Amino acid sequence: MIRAAPGLVVALMALPVAAGLAGAVLPAFGYFPALGGADFSLAPWRDLAAWPGLGSAVRLSIVTGLGATVISLAITLLIVAAWQGTRSFRVVTSLLAPLLSLPHAAAAFGLAFLIAPSGWVARALSPWATGWDRPPDLLIVNDQAGLALIAGLVLKEVPFLMLMTLAALGQTDSARRMAVARSLGYGRVMGWAKTVLPAVYRQIRLPVFAVLAYSMSVVDVALILGPTRPNTLAVQVLDWMTAPDLTLRFTASAGAVLQLLLVLGALAVWILAERIVAARGRLWAGRGARGQMLDTPLRTLVALPMAFIGLGVGLGLTGLALWSVAGLWRFPDLLPQSYGLRVWTDQSAQLVGLGRTTALLAGLSALIALVLTIAHLQAGASRLVKVIYIPLLVPQIAFLPGLSALGLWLGLDGTLGAVLAVHLVFVLPYVALSLSDPWQAWDHRAGLAASALGAGPWRVLVAVRLPMILRALCIAFAVGFATSVAQYLPTLLIGAGRVGTLTTEAVALAASGNRRLIGVWAVMQMALPMVVFALALALPALIARRRRGLKVA
Amino acid sequence: MSLQLDKLRITQDGREMVSLDLTVAAGEVLTLMGPSGCGKSTALAAIIGALPPAFKMTGHIHLGGKDVTNVPTFKRRMGLLFQDDVLFPHLSVGGNLGFGLPRGTPDRDARIAEALSAAGLDGMGKRDPATLSGGQRARVALMRTLLSAPHALLLDEPFSKLDAGLRDQMRAFTFAQARDLPTILVTHDIEDARAAGGRVLSVTGTSIS
Structure with missing residues (x-):
């Protein structure tokens, strides 16, 4: 065995x-004998092209995928570069395990409850700041641009990339590289970016690709936080797959293949971008800017997304738990008026x-x-x-x-x-x-x-x-x-x-x-x-x- | 019982690292000496049957007249001691000693108690090995190896990490305990070689005095 x-x-x-x-x-090319598709044809692709939402679905897939990946990666690397080796960093890393064990869907629900027009954020600001005495008619969750979807993805992908980066750090001699850079007068973040990052990135490349592919094609988070009219491409494919009209399966298959091609295309673009960044980065590293003044502002800056993730998850989950036992809970009250286990x-x-x-x-x-x-x-x-x-x-x-x-x-x-x-x-x-x-x-x-x-x-x-x-x-x-x-x-x-x-x-x-x-x-x-x-x-x-x-x- | 290295040659990328042709008699301690990186540990790895694949070996190893060249490590019956004690951290002191004792040995508890006593560790069988001193741990590691009833003993710089004072004690203790076995000691410390009292060779077989 x-x-x-x-x-x-x-x-x-x-x-x-x-x-x-x-x-x-x-x-996708018409062949599915069990459903009467005995000959190859391009009809499924014509049906897919005829779907009016296709343009925005493709755009959404690319924007949310690349957006969530770039933002998650940037936050992860900045946190590690700015805070590695400090006490706060150890506290952050000890929170990784519970964050990782959290299902995407639960995190997405938590965020949705938090930022919805009737959620805690709106309640906390109402009515004194906003003047709202009822939930405003705003499309915050399920917004057309997919911003809520991106936020929900970042919440879960940063802990994943962080864990992968920590594992990579152990294999890259990062402590000695940093010691050399620091002794040459480099700031913490600048030294990390120029000496440790190239080695670390090589190790976390595949996880980054996985994040990109996942973010472009996610279904459950998109059902909770993503736009609905039209859906994201992945959600639409699922709709067609599960529709009672079985002929829609052909369209679904074409959509699935399109989704795969989009991911492959995005990966190709990403790899090209890696080359350009690496080539520019080598020139940049050779110019010797120390960046000592960058550390304090960057540390402060990156504390914001850290707080966003911590609060987003923490308050989101608390909100979920509270709603599950809430009786009457009027807007804009911060807490329910009664509780029950009904x-x-x-x-x-x-x-x-x-x-x-x-x-x-x-x-x-x-x-x-x-x-x-x-x-x-x-x-x-x-x-x-x-x-x-x-x-x-x-x-x-x-x-x-x-x-x-x-x-x-x-x-x-x-x-x-x-x-x-x-x-x-x-x-x-x-x-x-x-x-x-x-x-x-x-x-x-x-x-x-x-x-x-x-x-x-x-x-x-x-x-x-x-x-x-x-x-x-x-x-x-x-x-x-x-x-x-x-x-x-x-x-x-x-x-x-x-x-x-x-x-x-x-x-x-x-x-x-x-x-x-x-x-x-x-x-x-x-x-x-x-x-x-x-x-x-x-x-x-x-x-x-x-x-x-x-x-x- | 004797340990014979019959034209043992180890090469790496065609370069000769080790060349030994000799017999260690029961009760004899042979010392292999040289600076670090000269191939001493490689020679021991070959003798115990754990040579990394990057090396090529020719020749034969006989133990007690039997050719053990192709016998796997766990059936070779050669005891091995490292620079560090390498006690298993998840087992108690007694558990470590019991790990060495072959299965089916009668009176296991008595044998373990006896070994503890010989190491000056009476009644410490239930202790966590991490709570012992360096010298105590080294003695447990030696007793663990001896309880496995080896037919030869290989020592890979086992005294180098001990304090100077402990080192003499541990040398005396080790050589006294190993008195009936053919023993090969690998070291870069001339004091070890002197305490061993036997022949001193380089890994290519030239005599050092």
């Missing part, structure tokens, strides 16, 4: 994506049922991913294969419709096993990314010492290596668990409406506008992965309590 693991991992990452893409490309009790049976399915899917997929990752690494794959990024780079909306058609054809759609398998495609990359560094960092002499004492490879793995990296194993499990809980589109399309989770239920409520109901489901959705994360941090700490030599960082 160990020897087969690398091949299995590659197959698990590449095959569903390849099959799904084939299942999108063929119908919605919770009304929903309790469903909450427990779907909560159980969610936890089962998440627990199993995280566990399988962990075993596969360990087997993959144990088989001597010293570095993770790049294949692991395929499911993160190809937009979900581009290959999941085709995959669900395949599932339908095989009679597997709507089964728990099929949903579990497709969750695994997205859970495995994150588990592998999370585990590979601690796995490599393990002191190999412990393994040699154990071998010399007569322990075979299995005993070295089970009795020495795994216990020594227990903390990393627990965190990788929690990351996988949270990834599974957050999956919306795979659950929806492969589950075919017969397998539901907390996430599909919560996102389905987005259009309802029922704040109390959304609050209940979103709170459940975020609580489940957070509890698992808390346990993942507590368990190794408890075990390591009497073993000081085990690193508990």
